[in-house]
Amino acid sequence: MLHKELIKVAIGQISPVWLNKSKTIDKIKSSIADAAGKHCDLITFGEALLPGYPHWTGLSNSTAWNSKTQKEIFAHYLQNAITPESGELDGICKMAKDKQIAIYLGFIERAKNRGGHSLYCALGYINKYGEICSVHRKLQPTYDERLVWSPGDGMGLQVHPLNGFTVGGLNCWENWMPLPRAALYGQGENLHVAVWPGSKHNTEDITKFIAKESRSFVVSASVFMRQDDIPKNTPHLETILERAPDVLTDGGSCIAGPDGNWIVEPVTGKEILITAELEINRVFEERQNFDPSGHYSRPDVTQLTIYRERQSVLRFE
Numbered sequence: 001m002l003h004k005e006l007i008k009v010a011i012g013q014i015s016p017v018w019l020n021k022s023k024t025i026d027k028i029k030s031s032i033a034d035a036a037g038k039h040c041d042l043i044t045f046g047e048a049l050l051p052g053y054p055h056w057t058g059l060s061n062s063t064a065w066n067s068k069t070q071k072e073i074f075a076h077y078l079q080n081a082i083t084p085e086s087g088e089l090d091g092i093c094k095m096a097k098d099k100q101i102a103i104y105l106g107f108i109e110r111a112k113n114r115g116g117h118s119l120y121c122a123l124g125y126i127n128k129y130g131e132i133c134s135v136h137r138k139l140q141p142t143y144d145e146r147l148v149w150s151p152g153d154g155m156g157l158q159v160h161p162l163n164g165f166t167v168g169g170l171n172c173w174e175n176w177m178p179l180p181r182a183a184l185y186g187q188g189e190n191l192h193v194a195v196w197p198g199s200k201h202n203t204e205d206i207t208k209f210i211a212k213e214s215r216s217f218v219v220s221a222s223v224f225m226r227q228d229d230i231p232k233n234t235p236h237l238e239t240i241l242e243r244a245p246d247v248l249t250d251g252g253s254c255i256a257g258p259d260g261n262w263i264v265e266p267v268t269g270k271e272i273l274i275t276a277e278l279e280i281n282r283v284f285e286e287r288q289n290f291d292p293s294g295h296y297s298r299p300d301v302t303q304l305t306i307y308r309e310r311q312s313v314l315r316f317e
Contacts, residue, residue, distance in 0.1 A: 005082040005164030005280040007191070010035035011221045013253040014271045015229040016052040021080040021088070028105070029095055034273050036099035039284070041128075041163050043103055044193050046223035046253075047172050048121055050107035051080040052230055053197040053223065057144040059243045072235045074148065081110035081119055084132055089124070097130030102162055103222070104169050106195045108149075109135065113312045118150045123169050123195055134158040138171040139180060153311040159187040164280050165217075169193035176208050179213070183306050186293045190216045190258075190283045198223040198249020200266045212260035215286040217278050224251035224271050258286040305306050 012031035017023035019114075028045065035043040047053065056062065056073050066069060082088045089105075091171045096103050102125070109122035121138035136156020141149040157180060159168040168184035175181065184192065192210055196202045203220040211218040225248045227241065234240065247269075255264040255276050263276050290296050 002161070005167050006277055007042065007163040007280075008038070008040045008275060008277050009191075009219055009255070010038065010040040010242050011140070011219060011253045011255075011274040012043055012045045013222055013224050013251050013267065013274060014049070015223060015225045016049055018055075018225070018230045018309055019077060019080050019234060020231055021051040021082065024049065025091065028092060031273060032092070032095050032099060032101060032103065032174035035275070036101045038275055040101060040275060042167070043101060044195065044219055045103075045105050045170075046221050047106040047123070047195040048108055048170075049223055050082060050105065051077075053225070053249070054145065054148040055225075055248050056236075057147050060239050062144060062147050062317075069236050069239060071266045077108070077148065078110060078117065078119060078234045081108040081113050082122075083110045083116065084124070084135065085112045089126070089132065091125055093130040093132065093280075096126045096128060102126065102128050102160075102167075104167075104193045104195065106171065109137065111137070113310060113314075114150070115313070119148060120152055121145070121149045121171055122152075123156065123171050125158075125167070125169065126161065127160070127162075127220070129192040133160055136169065136171070139177070142173045153309070154183075154307045155310040157183045157306055157308070158202050159189045161186055163190070165191045167191040167193060169195060172196050172202070175210060179304055181210065182292070182304050185214055186304065188293075189214070190280070191278065192216050192218045194218060194220045196220060196222040196252065198225060198251055200250060200252035200268050203252040203254055204266050207254050208256045208260045211256035211258055214292060215258045215261075215290055216283060217258055218256045220254050222253045223249050223253050224269070225249045258283050
């Protein structure tokens with residue numbers, strides 16, 4: 001009889017303590033502990049959860065040139081961003097090792113190899129041994145995100161083995177980009193993690209679409225954030241709150257199976273730990289009639305080239 005591999009996944013749909021990295025890390029650790037207590041193998045968190053999505057760009061005059069207001073908010077954001085090489089994720093990595101749980105974490109990276117003053121929307125994968133195995137920098141920030149985040153590179157387009165599955169992930173609207181998706185499919189991905197800043201309108205269509213296209217499980221992890229999650233010491237708080245709705249992102253985390261049907265429909269309006277057991281055999285069944293990088297591909301006609309080098313302005317000889 002065939003051994004049917006199972007994986008138990010969790011989505012930590014939580015809010016940040018906005019733009020406060022230390023307090024947000026505390027909330028992340030609490031969710032990790034909860035997921036480990038439920039014997040989960042993997043927990044996923046939303047895009048830019050640590051220390052938070054740059055909501056102020058849509059709530060203030062963020063395109064104003066040489067604005068003191070925008071400079072001061074950005075400086076605050078920069079100081080609450082994460083430099084992994086400085087050990088700022090060590091506590092989370094230790095929990096992953098101690099609890100034997102893998103983690104996909106959306107965070108804002110203050111990139112050491114780019115001088116340390118520009119920011120990248122990053123998706124980090126930490127394995128069950130507490131090792132940071134990849135940090136994917138979002139290839140193309142969306143719309144007003146470009147005022148805050150820099151464009152990433154292909155180094156993080158990687159997949160990882162986990163309990164018989166092959167997991168990979170992309171940030172937000174990267175999930176609409178056909179070639180980055182294809183880059184992960186071609187490496188054998190069968191559990192796709194899509195991370196979002198939040199809201200059902202982002203997740204409800206693309207989650208099922210990717211599942212049908214790839215014949216894989218798709219986990220969409222989102223953030224639920226309210227006005228109350230903005231600390232009182234945030235720079236230019238009054239300007240931000242003047243146009244901020246009570247709920248900035250409503251969540252929308254969900255899970256689809258490799259046939260495109262819901263395992264967990266989008267969950268909105270609350271902080272919650274969502275869990276589900278996934279069986280690898282369901283992937284095998286659906287790949288019988290369609291496998292995007294296998295029998296239903298034509299590499300003699302079309303191929304994809306991936307440049308994996310980490311971009312930097314320096315090369316030391």
